[in-house]
Amino acid sequence: MARKKIREFDSKRLLKEHFKRISGRQLPIQSAQVTESTDFNELVEREPWLSSSKLVVKPDMLFGKRGKSGLVALNLDLAQVAAFVKERLGKEVSMGGCKGPITTFIVEPFIPHSEEYYLNIVSERLGCSISFSECGGIEIEENWDKVKTIFIPTGVSLTSEICAELVATLPLEIKGEIEEFIKAVYTLFQDLDFTFLEMNPFAIVDGKPYPLDMRGELDDTAAFKNFKKWGGIEFPMPFGRVMSPTESFIHGLDEKTSASLKFTVLNPKGRIWTMVAGGGASVIYADTVGDLGYASELGNYAEYSGAPNEEEVLQYARVVIDCATADPDGQKRALVIGGGIANFTDVAATFNGIIRALKEKESRLKAARMNIYVRRGGPNYQRGLAKMRTLGEELGVPIEVYGPEATMTGICKQAIECITAAA
Numbered sequence: 001m002a003r004k005k006i007r008e009f010d011s012k013r014l015l016k017e018h019f020k021r022i023s024g025r026q027l028p029i030q031s032a033q034v035t036e037s038t039d040f041n042e043l044v045e046r047e048p049w050l051s052s053s054k055l056v057v058k059p060d061m062l063f064g065k066r067g068k069s070g071l072v073a074l075n076l077d078l079a080q081v082a083a084f085v086k087e088r089l090g091k092e093v094s095m096g097g098c099k100g101p102i103t104t105f106i107v108e109p110f111i112p113h114s115e116e117y118y119l120n121i122v123s124e125r126l127g128c129s130i131s132f133s134e135c136g137g138i139e140i141e142e143n144w145d146k147v148k149t150i151f152i153p154t155g156v157s158l159t160s161e162i163c164a165e166l167v168a169t170l171p172l173e174i175k176g177e178i179e180e181f182i183k184a185v186y187t188l189f190q191d192l193d194f195t196f197l198e199m200n201p202f203a204i205v206d207g208k209p210y211p212l213d214m215r216g217e218l219d220d221t222a223a224f225k226n227f228k229k230w231g232g233i234e235f236p237m238p239f240g241r242v243m244s245p246t247e248s249f250i251h252g253l254d255e256k257t258s259a260s261l262k263f264t265v266l267n268p269k270g271r272i273w274t275m276v277a278g279g280g281a282s283v284i285y286a287d288t289v290g291d292l293g294y295a296s297e298l299g300n301y302a303e304y305s306g307a308p309n310e311e312e313v314l315q316y317a318r319v320v321i322d323c324a325t326a327d328p329d330g331q332k333r334a335l336v337i338g339g340g341i342a343n344f345t346d347v348a349a350t351f352n353g354i355i356r357a358l359k360e361k362e363s364r365l366k367a368a369r370m371n372i373y374v375r376r377g378g379p380n381y382q383r384g385l386a387k388m389r390t391l392g393e394e395l396g397v398p399i400e401v402y403g404p405e406a407t408m409t410g411i412c413k414q415a416i417e418c419i420t421a422a423a
Contacts, residue, residue: 003195004220004235007060009033009106011216014192015185018229022191023184028210033060034085034105040078050078054110057081059088059102063095063239064215067138071102075110100239111210116201117178118147121186123195123219127153130186132166136201158186174204181209192229193222246319253315259306261316265323270299271331271419273324275317277339277350277376278305281408285338288412297419299324307345313353321361325368332369334415337388341377341404348384351376355391365397371418372397375411377404 009031016029032047034057044050058072066072071093073084090101118136122129129151135143148166152158160179167179189197196217202209218226220235237243243251250263260279272289276282282303289298300323304316324335337354339347358365358372365372374388385401392399402411 002220003217005062005215005217005238006233007033007062007104007106007236008214008216009060009104010233011197011214012211014216014230015188015211015214017231018188018192019184022188023180025184025208028205028208030109032107034081034107035103036089040082044078049109050081050107055081055107056110057084057105057107060104060106061095061100061102061239062236063098065095065138069093069095081107095239098239098241100242104236111203111205111212113203113205113210113212116203116212117199117209118201119182119185119197119199121189121194121197123189124151127151127156128186128189130158130166130182132182134170136199140200152186158183174207177204177207178209193219193226195219246323250316250319253312257306257308257312259308259312260303261308261312262301262303263316263319264301266298266300267296268299268323268326270297271333272297272336272415273299273320273333274302274336274338275320275354276303276336277345279303281338281340284340284408285336285412288409289416292413292416294416294419297416304350305345308350308353310349310353310356313350314356317354317357318360321357321364325361325364325370328367328369330369332371332419332421334418335370335372336375336411336415337372338375338408338411339378340408341381345378347376347378347381348387349380351384351387355387358391358395358397362395362397365395370397371415372399373411373415373418374399374401375403375406375408 012029012031016027019025019027030049032043032050054075055078056072056074057076058066076084085105088102090103092099092101116137118133118140120131129149131147131149133140133143133147135146150162150165152162163179163182166182167175170178185197194216196215198215199211200213202211218233223230244265247263247265250261254261272294274282274285276285282301286298286301289295300320302320304313308316324333374385376384381403385403388399388401400414
């Protein structure tokens, strides 16, 4: 499971689009998204309620505490919303220790209400936790003792009997409505492969629940079966993270292949770099370097899997090597070309692309005093490792080559010893 955050606009869009299908009832949710490219005249044509309602506007940037940070404006007309957005669009803010520009806003009707409720559903290893409180809103953390939580094991339906604990203290006139709402949202949560869903708060408007603030995360590995239900879903970068040109290039490769190609620069001046096959193995390598006390020297997170072809591996390896060898400073560096034991990937075939890239970048490798550590197992791995050993002799670049008899954690330790040894 890969939990990916989505914008509030998309969370509410999915809720509105699928709530009626699941429950037979319509939620009167209205929302509009505003970015730098938005033409307000065209937006009003699509969403005419914008010109006839009092409005709420706030950033839709995957960070919370917007109200406490003074980034939510209430009870505005459309001209005031446009002015609010214009003043803040593209301006850098600091939230939770991260800095970044505000690029996206959500605009909604201003909904007067008296009571605020809290609902949270989280997917866990053996089921889902559902939390509910009658004291929702910006003070939820101060009132956490009033939050009730139940656990629903995988395969168990949320019945009225199970839900009773959450709604037991609600007034009779709204208890049934909120109970049915929670049950429908939970069904929708599972049907659309949400991994996290939070409404803080939702209110009762004209006798019906209405989410005022909402956060959602989806399991992006379920995209193959949900692409029609999700529609044009966007998985934005975390707030404060902007892709570098090299990361954007790899992201583009990843989108065009059935394989998986991931690359994130953690520290451009790091002296330990990785090019690892397999998602699980890539995490082990990165975690091991951190656990051994050298997270600050880890240059990147990288993963290729799903049997990419030689050309894809070549382009991928070029990017990793260029970043790993940038700005030589006379100190030794280490490149770990690793992986676990492949199930179906031809190790020798994928190594062909890496070997071609290493040959192309010979001068850069030498200038950066790069030491290479190779560890791999799986189909045709002996032939692949033999090619790597021959390459080291040809290039005159230090390359140590190991099969599955060596441990992944041991290779990381050798890389650390390399960069910490006396010159």
